[in-house]
Amino acid sequence: MSSASPFRRSAPEFPSTSGVQRLQSLAVGSARFAGFWSAVVLPFAMLALVVSGSVAEQAPLFVGLLLANVVALRLGHGHRQE
Structure with missing residues (x-):
């Protein structure tokens, strides 16, 4: 008869490094x-x-788009470079 509990697990399995x-x-x-x-x-x-002509009325939107573009440029800089 085995004394191993069915509720007890062995060492946790982590995904392989690859x-x-x-x-x-x-x-x-x-x-x-x-x-x-x-x-x-x-x-x-x-x-x-x-x-x-709505840049003056929606300046925060324009600045937000400008900042998003800078972030996107930085993030996508290495796309498809081999």
Whole structure:
């Protein structure tokens, strides 16, 4: 007869290092992809505000878009560089 409890687990199983690295690579690649394409699209939204003449009325929005564009540029800088 065995004295092992069915409720007791052995040592916890952690994901393999290659699995963690793969997940990290996927997350970094996705962030770079999103950053790159956001940096491409955001200037068009800012241009629309400038052309419509509503920059003075919606200055916080324009500044927010500008800051988001800077962050997107930094985040997407390494996208598809090999």
